[in-house]
Amino acid sequence: MIRPLPPELKGLLARGEVLLAVKDAVRELLENALDAGARRVRVELWGGGLERLVVEDDGEGIPLEDLPLAVEPYATSKLQDLEGIRTLGFRGQALYALRQAARLRIRSRPRGQLGGGLLLAEGEWVEVRPVPAPPGTRVEVEGLFLGEGRDPKGEVRGVLDLLKRYLLHHPRLALALFAEGEARLLFPGAGLEEAARLAFGRLLAKRLLPLAYEAGGLEVQGLVSRPEVSRTRPDRLFLAVNGRPVAFPEGLLRRVRRAYRELLPEGHYPVGVLNLSLPQEAFRLRLDARKEEVVLSEEAEALVEEALHALFRRENLARALPEPKPLQPLSPPTASGLPRLRFLAQFRESYLLAEAGDTLYVVDQHAAHERILYEDLLKRVAEGPRPLPRPLLVLLAPEEEVLLEAEQEALAELFRWEPFGPGRVRLLSAPSFLHPYPLLLPEVFKEALRGEGRSLKALLARLACLPAVKAGHPLGKAQGQALLDALLACETPWACPHGRPVLLALKEEDLIRRFGRRSGARAGGESRPHRPRESSPEEPSPQGG
Incomplete structure (x- = not known):
């Protein structure tokens, strides 16, 4: 039953619903639908x-x-007291704000009611009459932000990003978005992994690890990135508390960064989504119109850190080496400044172990191959784009169409294309070294399009990442040595195109100190293999150094 809030609660809520963009109106209506138990939601934009x-x-x-x-x-049916907020919406202002900002039309019918009702409202005028209606609710808003000169494409992009974010936290919701009658998003409620492919892209989603952990009535589920995926900002790390998308609290962000401390470069953050299920006493929500800021209890923050540590142990991701350091530029003997590396072995089909002199090197095979390909691309890209044997059709998502205009100048150094209908372009030219890969070319084009950097080098870095050998790919001795030799020929072998370290170096003296030994191979006898002498049961065993 809907009823007005009592005066003592009104005073605690900030006045006025904030509607800064079309996506804000969509957010309020979507949250109303979720609170009403909706399993299917359809959004239309004209x-x-x-x-x-x-x-x-x-x-x-x-x-x-x-x-x-x-x-x-x-006026709301959702809130009894501020200690018992169980729904996404609770302020009782969203529909009133829309009524004041535009023309509002609501048609609704509960399943147990014979016939539905139609409400028409604008400003202070409200009219209600009975009408035939299917179960559920349909809200229409006309003339929002009238006369403000808004950009329709920008509004569509904002709504699309918003819906993808909500699907990360409500992945069983069947959601459809139509713009000008054309489908822009069709999600069947297929679960979190499919929602992640939609939000992060197929390639990045493959590098996310499933997370599920519960303790003391607190629960966290989600997907988090492997160490090879990171960003210098936490802008692709999403959080929800009891289904509500919220901003990442600073305290929790520090916990996440601490859990990843030995796995990511300094100043980098993982990618992913965390969905927390918490009792009311484990968090506090700020009661402003955005409803995005939360303060989590110490127990809730600790739960997330424990969950990440447990995941890393299970996946054998925690680093156990005694703090090897990224290499800095060195002096000759080789052109790159590195001594010649001798391949020893491959570790977990992701890292190459090599030696040179008194140093053990751990080489990230993906980062190394990225660097090799990147420097090769830098040399070959001077050829410019060449006509393809046959034009290729590339399908673009709505947000990619918007990006196409912004990235046009940088992309033109690599590709030539022409529009080919809504959501489509025809690829006409590309660098010649990409011609043998017609199935890969559309993905390369779109990956380059989605790149954050506008420079040619940033695009080439993304191109180098795609075909580079991935973590988990086995390499034999000959392949491993060939990769190391090619790396030594690079001008900057110690960092990948994205700035991550390629090699870690571990000096023999560090190993000697960690194992408590007195000397190593160069100092003589202790480290040389020798035949163990026979000893009687009464004779004490020799003490190792």
């Missing part, structure tokens, strides 16, 4: 949602007698 916005769900619906209250300020 003119980027500025002309008309429609959100339709199959939730429980609003009774006819409650429809007039639904658009009144501080």
Whole structure:
């Protein structure tokens, strides 16, 4: 039953619902649908949602007698007291704010009600009448931000990003987005891994590890990146508390960074999504219009750190070497400044072990191959794009269409293309070294398009990443030695194109100190193999150095 909030609660809520963009209106209506138990939601945008916005769900619906209250300020069926917030929406202002900002039309019917109700509202005018209606609720908003000169494409992109974010936290929701009648997003509620492919892209999603951990009534589930995936900002690390998308608290971010401390370069952050299920006493939500800031209890933050440590142990990701250091540029004997490396073995099909002099080297095979390919691309890209034997059709997502205009100048140094209908371009030219890979070319084009950097070097770095040998790929002795030799021929072999270290060096003296020995191979006898002497049971065993 919908009822006005009592005066003592009104004073604790910030006045006015913040509607800064079409995505804010979509967020409020989507949260209403989720609170109503919707399993299917359809969003329609006309003119980027500025002309008309429609959100339709199959939730429980609003009774006819409650429809007039639904658009009144501080009227909600969701909140009894501030200690018992169990829903995404609770302020009782969203529909009232939309009524004041645009023309509002709500058609709704609960499943147990015979016939539905239709509400029309604009400003202070409200009209309600009975109408036939299917179960659920359909909200239409017309003339939002009228006369403000908004960019419809930018509004569509904002809504698309918002819906992808919510699917990370509600991956069983069937969600559809249509812009100008054309499908832009069709998600069947296929689970978190599919939602991650949609939000992060197929290649990055493959490098995410599933996380599930529970202790003391607190639970965390999600996907987090392996050490080879990181960013210098935490902008691709998403958090939800009880299904509500929220900003990452600083304390929790420090915990996550500490868990990854030995796995990521300094100043880097993982990628992924964490979904926390917490009792009410384990967090506090700021009661502003955005409803995005939370303070977590010490127990909740510790749970996430424990979950990450448990995951890394299970996946054998925790580093056990005695703190090898990234190499700095060295002096000759070789052109690159590195001594010739002798291949020893491959570790976990991801790292090459090599030696030179008194130093053991650990080489990230993916980063090394990236560097080799990148420097080769730098030399070959001067050829410019060459006509393809046959043009290739590339399908673009809505956000990629928007990026195409912004990245046009950088992409033109590598590709030539032409529009080929909505959401499509025809690829005409590409660097000649990519011609033998027609199946890979559309992905290379889109990966280059999605790159953050606008420079040619940033695009080449992404191109080098795609075909580079991946972690988990076995290499034989000859292949491993060939990779090391090619790395030595690079101008900058100690860092990949993205700035991550390629090699870690471990001096023999560090091993001697860690094992408590007095000397190594160069000092003589102790480290040389020798035949053990026979000893009687009464004779004490020799003490090792």
